[in-house]
Amino acid sequence: MIVYHGSNQHVEKPDVKHSLRNLDFGSGFYVTTVKEQAEKWAKRRADLLSEKLQMIEFF
Structure with missing residues (x-):
């Protein structure tokens, strides 16, 4: 399975040590099987922090 x-x-x-605690499902390392969903999250995070770098990692 690719996530x-x-x-x-x-x-x-x-690495769950660097996760935020107050997320929807608590602390953890969030993944999805839907590549487009991960791309959307990376773009949202980069835009929020005014960064251009967007990473989509797969495991």
Whole structure:
């Protein structure tokens, strides 16, 4: 199974230590099987922080 993680930073490997606690489902490493959903999240995060870098990682 391929899962995607959308982020504004490169992720070498999943790490829950750097997650935020007050997210919808609590702390964790969020992934999706839908690539477009990860792309949307990466773009939203980069726009929020006024960054151009968008990363879509797959594991």
